[in-house]
Amino acid sequence: MSFDIEISKVNVQYSSTKALDHIDLRLQYGKIYGLLGRNGAGKTTLLSILGSFMEPTSGTVRLGGRQIFEQREVMQHVIFVYDADYKEETEKVQDMLEAVEHYRPHFDREYADYLAERFKLPLQKKMKELSKGQQSAVNITMGLASRSPVTIFDEAYLGMDAPSRDIFYRELLEDHAQHPRTIILSTHHVSEVEHLFEEVIMLHEGRLLIHAPIDQLLERGAAVTGAAQDVDSFVKEMKVLHTEQLGGTKQAMVFGNLGEAQRQAAKQAGLELGIVSLQQLFIHMTEEENVNEVR
Numbered sequence: 001m002s003f004d005i006e007i008s009k010v011n012v013q014y015s016s017t018k019a020l021d022h023i024d025l026r027l028q029y030g031k032i033y034g035l036l037g038r039n040g041a042g043k044t045t046l047l048s049i050l051g052s053f054m055e056p057t058s059g060t061v062r063l064g065g066r067q068i069f070e071q072r073e074v075m076q077h078v079i080f081v082y083d084a085d086y087k088e089e090t091e092k093v094q095d096m097l098e099a100v101e102h103y104r105p106h107f108d109r110e111y112a113d114y115l116a117e118r119f120k121l122p123l124q125k126k127m128k129e130l131s132k133g134q135q136s137a138v139n140i141t142m143g144l145a146s147r148s149p150v151t152i153f154d155e156a157y158l159g160m161d162a163p164s165r166d167i168f169y170r171e172l173l174e175d176h177a178q179h180p181r182t183i184i185l186s187t188h189h190v191s192e193v194e195h196l197f198e199e200v201i202m203l204h205e206g207r208l209l210i211h212a213p214i215d216q217l218l219e220r221g222a223a224v225t226g227a228a229q230d231v232d233s234f235v236k237e238m239k240v241l242h243t244e245q246l247g248g249t250k251q252a253m254v255f256g257n258l259g260e261a262q263r264q265a266a267k268q269a270g271l272e273l274g275i276v277s278l279q280q281l282f283i284h285m286t287e288e289e290n291v292n293e294v295r
């Protein structure tokens with residue numbers, strides 16, 4: 001079975017809110033995707049559809065060419081890890097892990113034990129007795145150890161401290177290298193995880209803003225720094241996402257590939273060209289005044 005994902009003309013309407021507006025996406029099997037968007041952009045809605053937690057109002061979602069909603073045989077290959085509510089959960093951690101093993105055909109018990117050890121999970125405690133960060137670490141352990149061909153993490157690290165998040169990111173990269181699968185990570189900690197992504201998907205107000213390989217996206221951003229009038233004249237025909245000025249020195253963040261001739265011209269004008277991080281691009285690409293031109 002192929003595990004490529006095809007999302008076609010997907011719309012989701014919640015009473016008066018259009019949460020997803022005509023989303024078309026192809027996700028190739030085996031890559032790590034970063035899903036970004038401001039609060040309310042539609043990330044959880046999109047991931048809930050992929051996780052078969054809900055059906056779109058219209059449009060189709062296929063995995064390997066097959067419809068996914070309520071298709072148990074297809075959905076055993078997809079795991080959706082999200083910030084679940086365990087306030088009432090009396091199951092012990094150990095039992096939770098064993099239960100997942102039952103219906104996840106690629107689950108690796110040894111790896112789950114190893115991760116439980118790495119995260120120092122109290123295996124004999126009830127889920128509701130765990131701290132928020134520990135509950136998230138259980139979710140992540142289930143998500144990684146399931147080795148599902150499609151593994152979705154929706155803000156899965158909530159409450160986890162920086163060392164635990166670091167373990168998560170390292171394990172994800174190492175395990176993905178050994179057991180390639182599609183991983184989709186939705187996150188607000190952009191600067192912390194951008195090194196994981198192979199492709200970036202940005203949603204804005206329910207619509208697709210961009211879907212591109214991360215290196216191509218980063219190549220489109222540049223920070224031009226120098227004397228204010230020189231910067232202004234250099235960027236006058238370009239898409240400027242953001243500017244900052246300190247005294248006579250200005251920095252403009254531009255969006256669009258700079259060719260060799262432009263790079264030479266910048267050098268001759270005494271301007272410095274710097275790289276822009278994904279976080280900076282994300283912040284300014286999703287500003288109201290920039291969205292239309294980015295699109």
Ligand SMILES: Nc1ncnc2c1ncn2[C@@H]1O[C@H](COP(=O)(O)OP(=O)(O)OP(=O)(O)O)[C@@H](O)[C@H]1O
Nearest residue numbers: 014015017019037038039040041042043044045046
């Ligand atoms: N059950 C619901 N009923 C009505 N509106 C909803 C419901 N769930 C989500 N929405 C709305 O749909 C839009 C998308 O919400 P969604 O949770 O998908 O965004 P998100 O990108 O995951 O946001 P966040 O980053 O804040 O988690 C928002 O405007 C939200 O208010």
